[in-house]
Amino acid sequence: MKKIFLLLPVIVTCSFSAQAKLNVVATLPDFGSFAREIGGDKVNVAVLAKPTEDPHFVDARPSFVVSLRNADVLIDGGAELELGWLPPLLQNARNPKIEVGKPGRIQASQGIRLMNVPANVTRAAGDVHALGNPHFTVDPIIAKAIAQHIAQSFSALDPPNAAFYQANYQKFETTINAKLQEWGAALLPFHGQHVVAYHDSWPYFAHRFGLNIDIFLEPKPGIPPSPSHLTEVIAQMKAQHIKAIIVEPFHDRRIAEKVASSTGAKVVEFSQFPGGLPGTDNYVKLIDTLVSRLAAALK
């Protein structure tokens, strides 16, 4: 009996310190990066998908369920990018704090106007991303909005540190605003140019920086390139003098290389996620890298 009383303070302290630091789970590394910017050392951030993994397909591990079970906050895209793997994980974790609609659930797409929303939501239009293109975090202005959303949610869940979260958001916003000038200037010479991408992950990036990333090696999202489609792409690239093909780490680079060799274009390795390319451990460094790589390829 005595032992139990001795243990009691330990238990109380443990649960108290768990209260003091928010346990944040992010489905994808970009959301994890925002959470770290805003939460600093007041939160624990666990990211489920690796930055080099295809965000459509993520292999679940036992620690995912454990993290979700213990989470105070879950940040997900909310636009069906994680549709293939997140729902069964959540069903298993059964954590009421992070259900949709609860303060502990941050859906990044909330309040953001998604691009390329299919006109009619039938199977023919594609059931996977019925809400619109879910690769929106690579637009820095959208990134600011997500960071603000995260700061507000963290503040509501952890009021004693609200000022800290708000200050971090201000810092992030200032950095992005300054960087936007720099990035815009670097890509300005290529305004209106066409760029080819393996998968349709870049409409937001293209929109922000005045590019047209609207030709894809995949004939349809998720369908491997077919010979006739590639022939068509090669003809288009030659006609429009397209100089760059964007691929991501989980795409088949050889297909891009093949198209590049017959058109004289360069293959540019891109990533939507901080950590997906060397030296990109946070969001700003990621966009820095994307902008400089693309500018170098288009020169």
Add this chain to the structure above:
Amino acid sequence: MWEVMFWPILACILLPWLLVYLGLHVVQRGIIFIDIAMAQMAALGICVAVLFRLELESWTTFAIALAFTLVGAAIFSVTGKRTSQIPQEAVIGISYVVAAAAAVLLLSRAAEGDEEIKNMLVGNILLVTPREVWERFALFVAVGIFHFLFRRNFLLVSFDRDGAYQKGLRVRWWDFLFYAVFGLVVTSFVRIAGVLLVFSYLIVPAVCGINLAQRTSNRLLIGWFIGLLGGIAGLLLSYWWDLPSGAAIVCTFGALLILISLYALWQGRRAHSVAVQGPQ
């Protein structure tokens, strides 16, 4: 740990016994890749449903997938001739690649939906739901009873085909029944566990049993024990080292098989040397 691993562990206790039993048949018949071919047939059926824009969870979709599985069963029972130049495994391999390629062709005409197809073949044992476990358990019990009732004929057809013909058994018909039921079991298990795991559960315990025992009943008992051991040990390792659960179980099975083969080899050597030297 229990709240995360309870249902996967229960699934690995309640479900594999039937697969181990069917695995003995499959290994005996020498048609190792039949499970993958069957699963791919069912996946092709789902692709057709996707093409016609049917809901994936609907009964129509299930019926189409089942119909494709039955077509597979028919192909394998017709081609499994008593004497043939072409090994059955060749037909199975061809069915697999053609079904897989046909699925790619169909999906290139369908709007997305490829994610569901991939999910069909890469189910994740870690995330099984209670409902999935109980539904499959009920199905497996029904199939188990069916196999138990007709065990003489099924065993004869698999283990002594010449004897089955001599007895005047309609071997093709029993083959068809075997493959049809087998397809149903494999397809339902693939959905929760993935192709790799189904394959391991069918083959590894059966091979271990064959390595260590002569009588079918002993082989089955050893197979069941190995199936339980590999499944539970694999899940625990996957928890402790945070590994993808299905792959962890498969590799545990691989390690168990190596250990058992070494043991069987050593036993064989000893028996051999005793036989050569004669009793002292």
